[in-house]
Amino acid sequence: MKKVLLLLSLTIATFGLKAQSVYQPYSFQFYQKLSSEIYNPDTRLHSSMKPFFVDDSLLQYKSKLLLNVGVDSVRKSWVLRKLFSEHLFDMQMEDFTVYADFLPDFQIGRDASGKKNTFLNTRGYQIGGTVGKKFSFYTSGYENQGRFASYYDNYVNTTNVVPGQSYDRSSGKITKDWSYVTATLSYTPIKYLNITAGYDKTFIGDGYRSMLLSDFSSPYPFLKLTGNLGNVQYMVMWAAMQDPGAQKLSYDAGNRKKGGIFHYLDWNVNNKLSIGFFDSIVWVQTDDAGNKRGFDWGYANPIIFLRPVEASSGSPDNALLGFTSKYKFAKEVVAYGQFSLDEFQAKEFFSSKGSVRNKYGWQLGVRGADIFKVAGLNYLLEYNTAKPYTYSSRTRIGNYANYNEPLAHPLGANFREAVGLLNYSYKRFDFTGELMYARYGLDEAGQNYGKNIFEPYLASIKQEGNYTTQGINTSLFYAEGRVAYVVNPKYNLRLELGGILRRESNSLGKNNTGLITFGLRSSFRNLYTDF
Helix, strand or coil: CHHHHHHHHHHHHHCCCCCCCCEECCCHHHHHHHHHHHCCCCCCCCCCEECEECCCHHHHHHHHHHCCCCCCCCCCCHHHHHHHCCCCEEEECCCEEEEEEEEEEEEEEEECCCCEEEEEEEEEEEEEEEECCCEEEEEEEEEEEEECCHHHHHHHHHHCEECCCEECCCCCCCCEEEEEEEEEEEEEEECCEEEEEEEECCEECCCCCCCCECCCCCCEEEEEEEEEECCEEEEEEEEEEEECCCCCCCCCCCCEEEEEEEEEEEEECCCCEEEEEEEEEEEECECCCCCECCCCHHHHCCCCCCHHHHHHCCCCCEEEEEEEEEEEEECCEEEEEEEEEEECCHHHHHHCCCCCCCEEEEEEEEEECCHHHCCCEEEEEEEEEECCCCCCCCCCCCCCEECCEECCCCCCCCEEEEEEEEEEEECCEEEEEEEEEEEEEECECCEECCCCCCCCHHHECCCCCCCCCCCEEEEEEEEEEEEEEEEECCCCEEEEEEEEEEEEEECCEEEEEEEEEEEEECCCCCCCCCC
16 A cells, blocks of 8 residues: 555656546446436447546536535635535645545444344545546545444355455454555556556446446456547456465465456447447466466457467466447436356257356346436346356356455356336435345255355256256345435535345245444445345
């Protein structure tokens, strides 16, 4: 972290140009408020890769409105301005801009089903800004302690990771203790190319979930190149990841490491239709026998898609292909979809024999903004599914995951899910509702039925006859509602009242949660509880 801050300081000291690029951290809660601009059929914005740099004039204008909603520019008191209208520190110079905020996230709650009190005690910060036309930077950090509802607590105890954030330092204690940090440094040498390095996440897709690359797992170091040439946007990203759950080769070696390269090409065919192509390779730095493998320089090429390279070299790496599409009927109705292909054998696929080698998932959804001509009323309906053993590999560490969590869908594989979201914003008030229903098959008696992507697919229960939700057939119902009053829109400081109803059931029993929470919350980060 000290190195990142030093790099930012040197950048600020070295360069001096007029500011332009602005980085907007990704959160579905904020980004869906941009839907009327993003999915307007009269525009050709590239919408599938997030976070955004809100350089486009439409996004820049709408994001400024959202970040200034309800702001009273005539306040005289410094305290009132900082509390309700401004960043804690904000410097706007001709050559650069810098802002900084303290980010509290204090929450108390009661899990009626588990008969336990919950709380979240988070102290955070964010620092961001621009240097001339070419550089922007952003960093955030949080120190956290918390007690959670039983289902969330069980997840942390099983994975030793607080979902999407970091490892739990409490070692299984009732009160969890963890940190969470992000940092990005962006350089745009010409308007057609952006270079971003940092420690953060990337989300690919137009939906709430992603079957290709989501922001569910913890942040990771990366280097990302993004090219924009009219109707075509192309991204290549190299990332360094790790698997703390894999067997360590020695005490000194620490967590097992792996790398990933991701390509995504988004083509706006016209104002209404977009299609995209995705591929990724995940490789292991050291195999289970302790043999260290150097970087495959065939993966350094940022232009071509690498599945043929990986196949021709006979490598043991894990390849994933994907496709995306979007059609804007109107800004009130936008259809989108994804298809991820982990492994494919045509003979078995078309014979419907349920081969363990046919691993794929797909998504189909519809979303809209300002429905019924009500400004600020947005919705999303989405269906996701993945065949058993999708995203798994020959070995645990070679799977499509980072830090004990999936890189794609939170449920892993062997599931079907339907999710709906509704959001309405009026001045400083924000109302959000979610309904989710899923069915999946859990493992039974140590046998691998395909949901747990950390189990090698070579140890599958059977080679043929596999079907989605096989194993212990389990249903999950999740409902959540939140009402918030935005105190300061600059860093999303809000008073928030929320409630969660969750019911997981199968032949072995039921796990119910009835949680109500209230808190003073801030930041734009995406934190998932619907799994």
